[in-house]
Amino acid sequence: MPGRVALVTGGTKGIGREISRCFVQKGIRVYMNYSSDDTAAESAAAEVSKAGIPAKIIKADVSDQEQVNSMVEQILKAEDRLDILVNNAGIIRDGLLMLMPDINWKRVIDVNLNGACYCSKAVLRSMVGNRWGRIINIISPSALLGRAGQTNYSASKGGLLSFTRSLAREMARFGITVNAVSPGVIETELTGTMQDNIRKEFISMIPAGRFGRPEEISNAVSFLASDEAGYITGEYISIDGGLT
Amino acid sequence: MEREGLIEELKALIIKSLKLEDVLPADIEPADPLFGSGLGLDSIDALELVVALEKKYGIRIPDEDVGKEAFASVNALADYIIKNKP
Numbered sequence: 001m002p003g004r005v006a007l008v009t010g011g012t013k014g015i016g017r018e019i020s021r022c023f024v025q026k027g028i029r030v031y032m033n034y035s036s037d038d039t040a041a042e043s044a045a046a047e048v049s050k051a052g053i054p055a056k057i058i059k060a061d062v063s064d065q066e067q068v069n070s071m072v073e074q075i076l077k078a079e080d081r082l083d084i085l086v087n088n089a090g091i092i093r094d095g096l097l098m099l100m101p102d103i104n105w106k107r108v109i110d111v112n113l114n115g116a117c118y119c120s121k122a123v124l125r126s127m128v129g130n131r132w133g134r135i136i137n138i139i140s141p142s143a144l145l146g147r148a149g150q151t152n153y154s155a156s157k158g159g160l161l162s163f164t165r166s167l168a169r170e171m172a173r174f175g176i177t178v179n180a181v182s183p184g185v186i187e188t189e190l191t192g193t194m195q196d197n198i199r200k201e202f203i204s205m206i207p208a209g210r211f212g213r214p215e216e217i218s219n220a221v222s223f224l225a226s227d228e229a230g231y232i233t234g235e236y237i238s239i240d241g242g243l244t
Numbered sequence: 245m246e247r248e249g250l251i252e253e254l255k256a257l258i259i260k261s262l263k264l265e266d267v268l269p270a271d272i273e274p275a276d277p278l279f280g281s282g283l284g285l286d287s288i289d290a291l292e293l294v295v296a297l298e299k300k301y302g303i304r305i306p307d308e309d310v311g312k313e314a315f316a317s318v319n320a321l322a323d324y325i326i327k328n329k330p
Contacts, residue, residue: 129295170288 002027005079006225007072009033009062009119010089012044014188015138018214019086020055021048022222030055031075033062033089062089062115063107072122081130084225085123087116087160088138094149105152112156113163120167124176133176134225137164138217139236141184141244161236168234177233179224184240186212208241250322258318261296262289274318290315297321303328 006023010016011032023030032048032055034041041057048055060071075082090112093104120135127133142150143157161180168178185191185202191211194202203209220237223229238244255269258278262285272283279285293315294305303325305311314324 124291125295125298128291129299170291173288174292 003029004083004225005029005031005075005081006084006086007031007033007058007075007082007119007123008086008088009115010035011086012037012041012057014190015183015186015214015217016086016088017044017048018218019088019221021051022215022218023084023225024048024052024055026222027052028084028225029053029079031058032056033058033060033071035059035061035089062087062119063110065118068115068118069122072119076126082123082126083130083132084134084136085119086136086138086221086225087119089115090138090140090156092150092153094153096149097151100152108152109156109159112153113159116160116163120163120178124171127171127176128174131175133171133174134229135164135167135171135176135178136221136224137161137178137180138221139164139180139182141182141238141240143180143182144238144244164236165234172233175230177224177230179229179232179234180236181217181220181224182236182238182240182244183217184212184238184243186214186217188214206241206243210241212239212241247322247326250325251318254318254321254325257296257300258283258293261292272318274322276317278315278317278321297325301325302330 006028008016008020008030011020012034020030020032032045034057045055045057058071058074060067062068072082091108093108095104116137137160139161140157142154143161147154164178164180171178184206217239220239224232251274252269255272259267259269264283267283279287279290290311294311298304305314314321
């Protein structure tokens with residue numbers, strides 16, 4: 001793993017930040033992508049870098065293909081390789097379909113699904129050339145189960161799971177694996193602000209009786225990114241305390 | 245580069261990058277289709293060739309429409325490289 005180069009989209013917050021930290025600990029050179037808040041991204045990178053070698057931040061809106069291409073070009077110019085891509089950037093715009101503003105449908109598909117496509121497409125030539133690569137897509141229990149209020153989100157994540165399976169078959173002979181990880185409800189800044197009654201309601205649905213820890217996701221991502229996982233492709237791992 | 249020399253170089257590159265162990269350069273007929281018949285190459289093999297050609301000649305094969313034109317035969321590939329190399 002040391003010497004490998006990784007790009008983690010949405011890598012400065014929540015699960016993405018933990019994945020970046022886990023890679024840094026393993027000696028991987030990490031580029032933490034973010035889309036808007038420069039100051040927060042800088043402080044996240046400084047914090048993650050304490051775990052090992054310095055992590056870098058790189059700004060791009062993954063739903064904009066030109067920005068994605070220029071981000072990947074910049075990394076390839078500096079590193080001459082890009083071995084691991086984690087498509088983690090994602091947004092939520094929940095609402096019942098009948099009343100959903102069309103922009104909320106489009107935006108969620110643009111970021112969660114089209115963004116993963118643009119990033120994957122941008123890194124594949126380098127991975128094929130090196131005959132080694134790892135793409136790990138972060139999906140959701142919503143990809144596997146229906147959930148009222150999440151037609152847009154579940155379609156984007158279900159689409160990403162199907163994308164994972166097909167791309168895995170295209171890339172298998174080049175030593176490139178494509179897998180997905182499905183985190184359940186995870187302790188992050190977001191769930192930290194939940195009201196107590198909502199928190200209890202969520203926990204009552206989870207057989208494990210608790211939320212997951214970010215490192216429980218990053219450990220699985222790190223395994224899928226390793227040489228040891230080279231024969232696993234087109235698969236997904238649910239890490240959700242038994243929820244699905 | 246002279247076209248004849250380029251054609252021979254391309255045959256060698258195709259054999260090397262696609263690991264066609266039982267194929268000799270003389271077995272590749274420059275006018276024959278590269279994919280779908282003859283050498284028995286498939287569209288996923290073409291991805292490997294795209295990467296190898298882009299690296300060696302500094303050309304860009306951006307999508308499958310261009311790919312179909314460029315990969316029609318070794319002759320077509322040589323013409324595409326001559327026309328598009330930087």
